[in-house]
Amino acid sequence: MSDLVSILTPTFNAEKYIRATIESVQNQSYQNWEMILIDDASTDKTVKIIKEFAQGDDRIKLFKLEKNCGNGFARNAALEKATGKYIAYLDADDIWFPEKLEKQIQFLKINKQHFTFSFYDCIDEEGNDLNRKVESPNPLTYKQLFFCNYVGNLTAIYDVDYFGKITLQATQKRQDWRIWLTILKQIKTAKPVPESLAFYRIRKDSVSSSKFKLIKHNFGVYREFHGYNFVFSVLLMMRFLFTQLIIKPKYIKKS
Incomplete structure (x- = not known):
């Protein structure tokens, strides 16, 4: 029996993208997964769309927050409900390639690793390929x-x-980076699957597109998370910017 993967997806007003995101999970060649979607009090049709999927596929689990609590809180709520051996993350506007989970689980088992990631390609708000592939050092220290x-x-x-x-803590920005830092502090180095396995959607209004906010949140990682x-x-922030x-x-x- 293959191991269960819990996919954590916080959603907030994602009606434009959530369909493609869920379909990319359903199209996985690796089929033993549960997708835990925590809706952060959306005011659009996000919940309605998720419910349609959930009715036809009991691996898709929707939970709703009463009031808007932010991405970090929603992600923690999803983690609490996860029952899989593996935790994977997928935001409500991103898309996985069909072989994503299969290749990563295989990679973890063959290499006796406990954490991995991969390269990814970028798409714009409308889903057009930007011919941009984001790689990383391999191994990553x-x-x-x-x-x-x-x-x-x-x-x-x-x-x-x-x-x-x-x-x-749910309030912390750059929560994802802090998670990887927590992991790498233990295992020292990590190896990615050295190919693109997902599409990252670049949106005009996202935190990562606002440079000033990003500097503030990254500074918080050094100041609060590391306690310097x-x-x-x-x-450290100057070195980070360099x-x-x-x-x-x-x-x-170029992809």
């Missing part, structure tokens, strides 16, 4: 991750039997 989040949230998968369920003092956090502007672009290729 804790130090490299410390100065730049090379792990695409939509590509990560970890073994709950090994790490337990990794929860972080203000001056040292500023110095990595972001000079080193990371080397890992962005």
